[in-house]
Amino acid sequence: MGLEFQRDGTQSSARLTGELTIYTVGELKTALASELVAVDALEIDLTGVTEMDTAGLQLMLIAKRYPGKTVQFVNHPPAVLRLVDLANLGSALGDPLYLAAVES
Amino acid sequence: MADSSIDLSQALGAFMEEARELLDQMEAILLRAEEAACDEEDLNALFRCAHTIKGSGGLFGLDEVVRFTHVVENVLDRLRKGSLQFDSALITLLLECQDHISNLIVAVAEHSEMPVARSDALIVELQGVLGQAPGGPAPGGPVATTPAPAQETAAEPERDEDGSAVMAADHxxxxxxxxxxxxxxxxxxxxxxxxxxxxxxxxxxxxxxxxxxxxxxxxxxxxxxxxxxxxxxxxxxxxxxxxxxxxxxxxxxxxxxxxxxxxxxxxxxxxxxxxxxxxxxxxxxxxxxxxxxxxxxxxxxxxxxxxxxxxxxxxxxxxxxxxxxxxxxxxxxxxxxxxxxxSKSVKVPAERLDALIDRVGELVIAGVGTHAQIGRLDKPDLLESADLLLSLVEDIRDMALRLRMVAIGEVFSRFPRVVRDVSKELGKQIELRIHGAEAELDKSMVEKIGDPLMHLVRNSMDHGIESAEVRRARGKPEVGTVELNAYHESGSINIEVKDDGGGLDRERIFKKAVEQGLISPEAILSDQDVYRLILAPGFSTAEKITNLSGRGVGMDVVRSNIEALRGTLDIESVPGQSTTMRLCLPLTLAIIDGFHVGVGSSHFIIPLDMVVECIELPPDIGDSAYFEQRGEPLPFIRLRDVFGEEGPAHPRPRIIVVRFGSRRAGLVVDRIYGKCQTVIKPLGPLFAEVPAVSGSTIIGNGDVGMILDIPALIRHCSDIERSYLRLARPVAA
The missing domain is CATH 3.30.70.240 (Alpha-Beta Plaits)
Known part of the structure; x- marks a missing residue:
């Protein structure tokens, strides 16, 4: 699991790699918390996510609920899309999803 | 997984209990519906009862309960929506259904086989009410634009004909x-x-x-x-x-x-x-x-x-x-x-309560024993605190016993239904009146008096209440009345089953008893004694045998049931007007206040509630079996003779006057020790043949005392007396 932030003023972007599962959500939430305190908007690139479970999906929802901050997820890989689609949360998360990625 | 199975069985227990309550509620509403039109609230409540049972049943996978209740629910739903009206036949059918659901749930509880055939029969009737051909497709069924899963059809053969009520048809x-x-x-x-x-x-x-x-x-x-x-x-x-x-x-x-x-x-x-x-x-x-x-x-x-x-x-x-x-x-x-x-009440398993009462019983015995020993020490301070301790222990005993008290209404509540069904069957119009449903008695008694009461009520309806023509001819209201009364009286509870029917026919009972060899034709009997003959095994005067009573089975069973509870059954009757069967039962089976007496070297306990007074036996009494007290004859018996006691006698024996129901009698004893707490211990089967003793107890000094069963004792003695009268002095008064 890896999460690297690149801050640009009040904006930050991050690349998440490895698992987004029950084994990593605790650590990830702490990392997100310390970054979100400092910035107004955070964009998380999920390209490198290899595996996700319910806990991971839930963390995405939780992150979205950070009061007053904008959190966006981009580049959902198949592992993430499958679950978002299964849980029918695409619209609830509100991130642009690429159908092409589902097919790959 | 073991844990979860325990959870499940607990939850199932809760479901059963809830279901029983709901079924009782259904019954009450249905019976009300028969008398007056149901209001909307009742109809909704009725529907909800069936509905909740079905729903909870489904959660536990009780398919048969769900399958059957579902159809009942459909009917109730129609009633609720007004597209179906109550009539007598429908109420009868629904009551039968309510019984059947109750049976299904009992079958679940007992893991016995589900009476599926009965379900099917009732479902056919219900579907008749709904206007459906049994098992046939619903008219205008809205379902299954896509082929529905076939096996589900088996589980739910009936379809909802009400299109709008079906949702999400195929998933x-x-x-x-x-x-x-x-x-x-x-x-x-x-x-x-x-x-x-x-x-x-x-x-x-x-x-x-x-x-x-x-x-x-x-x-x-x-x-x-x-x-x-x-x-x-x-x-x-x-x-x-x-x-x-x-x-x-x-x-x-x-x-x-x-x-x-x-x-x-x-x-x-x-x-x-x-x-x-x-x-x-x-x-x-x-x-x-x-x-x-x-x-x-x-x-x-x-x-x-x-x-x-x-x-x-x-x-x-x-x-x-x-x-x-x-x-x-x-x-x-x-x-x-x-x-x-x-937050207002706590549910406690009955066995825990029993264990508590058992322990309290031991506490009482130990307390009394300690108190007696301290009494002998001549230490007033110590005795005073022992007194206090004992009175506290007695309070605790009373409170513990009160924990087990339940209102008798629990038993009475099943009778409206019984009266309704039986009067239908007999073709008589009978009204039931209940008084004193709030009177309390021990839970274990409540469980045991249901059947005897049922017999008495049925008997009253069948034999007591006359047919409408006879009633009219006698100038009585056409609708007969059966009353159930309960009230407390001197440490016991009286339950009366009273009917305003023809009363008992003394002559006919007498004749029948003679025919059946129960008494000799010359016997002289009081009205009470004649009436009591109907309690004899095999006795029946009914000319018409119905399937309710009249087969001569029942009243003797009633009597033995009541006697097993240390109760008595009195019968009063006013010819042409009424019959009253009065059950007199002790409030509890566990602990009583006793009156401790001694005969020879043995100890006996008489239930204190029955003791009226103690007097000295007149010295000039001789061999007589009664003496005159305040202008009334008082029959008495010598416990020494009854129990074959040979220990040292007292020069001046006493008489304990006891009363039960309307009778008085004297018991001659040697010594009187006074009031004592008595924890009743059942006698072993070895003592089953000993007459007139209902149990044993440990008294303060550690000796064993026998608890006298006064009604049985008197009866035992008068039986001897009567046979003596009949054989030796048949004409004597």
Missing amino acids: WHLSLRFGEGVLQDGMDPLAFINYLNQYGKIAHIETITDQLPDFDGADPEICYLGFEVSLISSASKAEIEGVFEFVQDNSQILILPPQSRIAEFLNQIEALHGDVSRIGEILVACGSVTAKELEQALAEQRRAETPARIGEILVEQGAVPPTVVEAAVKKQIHAEERRNVE
Whole structure:
């Protein structure tokens, strides 16, 4: 699991790699918390996510609920899309999803 | 997994209890309906009873209960909507159905075979009421534009003919709320849901996120999400349940079969404890309203000054039928009420209470023994505190016994139904009046007097109350009356079964008894004694044998049942007017206040409630068996003779005058020790042949005392007396 932030003023972007599962959500939430305190908007690139479970999906929802901050997820890989689609949360998360990625 | 099976059996127990309560409620309403038209509330309550039983039954997989109750529910639903009217025949049918549901539940409890054939027979009748051909397709059935799973048809042969009531015709609906710890336990809810694809196609998923806290408050390792899933599948319920086998602990997994009707998902709302405040969300999740409608309603709620409930707004907008919201709102209120009730009473298993009372009994014995020893020490200070201790122990005894007291109404409540059914069967009009249903007695007694009372009531209705023609001819009101009265009297409870019928025919009873060789034709008997003959085994005067009574079985069983409870049965009768059967029972079976007496070297206990007074035996009495007291003859017996006691006698014996019911008698004893706490210990089978002793007890100094069964003692002696009278002095008065 890896999460690297690149801050640009009040904006930050991050690349998440490895698992987004029950084994990593605790650590990830702490990392997100310390970054979100400092910035107004955070964009998380999920390209490198290899595996996700319910806990991971839930963390995405939780992150979205950070009061007053904008959190966006981009580049959902198949592992993430499958679950978002299964849980029918695409619209609830509100991130642009690429159908092409589902097919790959 | 062992834990979960215990949970389940507990939950099942709770279900049974609830079902019984609901069935009682149904019965009460149905009986009321017979007398006066049901109001809307009753009809709704009736429907809800059946509905809740079905719903809870479904949760436990009691398919037969669900299958049968479903049809009953359909009928009740029609009644509720006014498209069907109550008549006498329908009420009878519904009462039979109520009985049958009760039997089904008993069968579940006893793990015995389900009376399926009876279900089928009743379902045919119910369908007749509904105007359906049994088993045939419903007219204008709205279901199955896609082929419905075939095996489900077997489980639910009847279709709802009311198109609008059927929702989500061909898919299963799963409502899933996982336990908080499910993620930490290494289980992945979405993986389970994904696995459902093995059994069919997931048509729709709604992820319920409203339990999700905000960012700071959220523990990402706790599962906050719930899921509502529509599944198109031909799998069985067991297969689908199997998917969630490992997460059942702490999770709420609700699986509704295809073709569930709106009623079904009302149930679901009811089942979702904790989520009740989110009616709107649940309604949407179930597909009952669309998200858009809900959004509008929510917007309205935000606009309103005083927040109206979402449910009301949705109804106002015509988005959901009122019944749907009513159930949801009811649940909110119900949850509140239940909490209130729970704080007022505590449920305790009966065996724990019994253990407590047993211990209290031992405490009383030990207390009395200690008190007696201290009394001999000549230490006033110590004795004073021992006195206090003993009185506290007695208080505790009384309180402990009171814990077991229940109102007799519990027994009486089944009689309105019995009277109704029996009077129908007999073709008589009989009204039941109940007085004193709040009188209390020991729980163990309540359980045991049901059957004897039933016999007495049936007997009164069958033999007591005359036919309408006879009543008219005698100038009585056509409708006969049977009364059940209960009241307390000197440490015992009296229960009367009274009818305003023809009374007992002294001559006929006498004649019959002579014919049957029970008495000799010359015997001189008081009215009471003649009436008591009807309690003799095999005795019956009924000229017409019905299937209720008249076979000569029953009254003797009643008598022995009552005697087993240390009770008595008195019969009073006014010819042509009334008969009263009066049961006199002790309030409890465990501990009594006793009166301790000695004969020779033996100790005897007489129940204190029966003791009237103690007098000295007149020295000039000789061999006589009675003496005159205040102008009235008082028969007496010598305990020394009855029990063959040979220990040292007292020069001046005493007489204890006892009273039971309306009789008085004297018991001649040697010594009087006075009042004592008596914990009744049952006698072993070895002593079964000893007459007139109902139990034993340990008295203060550690000796064993015999508790006298006064009514049996008197009877035992008068039996001897009577045979003596009959044989030796048949003409004497």
